[in-house]
Amino acid sequence: MLSCKEVNRLCSEEQDRKLSLTERINLRMHLAICKACTNFRDQMRFLRSATRRYREGQRGPAED
Amino acid sequence: MxxxxxxxxxxxxxxxxxxxxxxxxxxxxxxxxxxxxxxxxxxxxxxxxxxxxxxxxxxxxxxxxxxxxxxxxxxxxxxSSREIAGADLVAGSAEDGDDFDALFDERGHWNPEDRPPTWADPESSLSQQQFWEVFDACLDRLPPKTSRVFMMREFLDLDTDEICAELGISTSNCWVILHRARAGLRMCLDRDWFGQEDAPC
Missing domain, CATH: 1.10.1740.10 (RNA polymerase sigma factor, region 2, helix turn helix motif)
Known part of the structure; x- marks a missing residue:
């Protein structure tokens, strides 16, 4: 079983590279029982959607 | 228009x-x-x-x-590649390494007080001006070189292979820096915008 610390690293790296099958299975097993890491992963994904908005200049309330 | x-x-x-x-x-x-x-x-x-x-x-x-x-x-x-020397980057990224290690116990589990809480409806924050002010402030608080790599990845949409080629660092170093940037931003937003609620692990 992966530790939370290792899971943290994978939750970031999955945004930069394709995880191996083993990594994905281990990640899924850990997330199934750990709410804190599930939150961490959701928040990594939220950061990605925030930076996408940022780089499109779509910060703040809709303008056009 | x-x-x-x-x-x-x-x-x-x-x-x-x-x-x-x-x-x-x-x-x-x-x-x-x-x-x-x-x-x-x-x-x-x-x-x-x-x-x-x-x-x-x-x-x-x-x-x-x-x-x-x-x-x-x-x-x-x-x-204008190689604007920042890779050696600077490696040195710069070490400065905040210990902060993140300190979130976990010796077996690599979250310390109870450091467990990421659930964020209530984060998507709705994206349309709030104040959220972006906090976001900017959190981005500013990252070590400059860490933030530089993060922005190349997220705002300019370069892949990690290209970033490490430009900066002369290894791919795995790039992943480590990106992880620190994201974890740092997450912590800052959690503290300054989303507030605290403990999650069980």
Whole structure:
């Protein structure tokens, strides 16, 4: 079983590279029982959607 | 303004001046060089005017102009590669390493007080001006080189292979830096915007 610390690293790296099958299975097993890491992963994904908005200049309330 | 039926952009519209200001701020953040940022924005505006006909109104005008600007900035970075020495980056990334290790116990589990809590409806934050002010402040708080790698990845959409080639660092070092950037931003947003609620693990 992966530790939370290792899971943290994978939750970031999955945004930069394709995880191996083993990594994905281990990640899924850990997330199934750990709410804190599930939150961490959701928040990594939220950061990605925030930076996408940022780089499109779509910060703040809709303008056009 | 972006009336697709008319197909013409009014470049004197005050909204263009506002977009220009936002573009300038974005370019300055990426380049840390006011002169180069000004040049990039100017070039992006010329391109936008020149290729106005290719703007079909499918996306917001601002989104379209920002994508042109982003391409200009990426070209600029590719031309002036190795702006930051890789050695600086490696040294810089060590400074905040211990902070994140301290969130976990010796077996690698979260310390109870450091477990990420659930964020209530984070998507709705994206349309709030104050959220973006906090976001900017959190971005500012990252070590400069960490934030630089993060912005190349997230704002300029470069892949890690290209970032490490540009900066002369290893891919795994790049992943470590990106992880620290994201974890640092997450912690800062959690503290300064989303507030605290403990999650069981």
């Amino acid at each position: 972006n009336d697709a039926a008319v197909g013409r952009i009014d470049w004197n519209d005050p909204s263009i001046a506002k977009i220009r200001r936002d573009m300038l701020r974005f370019a300055q953040l990426q380049l840390r060089d006011a002169g180069a940022a000004e040049d990039m924005v100017q070039e992006a505006l010329f391109s936008a005017m020149k290729y106005e006909a290719s703007f079909a109104g499918r996306s917001a005008l601002k989104t379209w102009m920002f994508s042109i600007l982003r391409n200009k900035i990426v070209d600029h970075i590719r031309k």
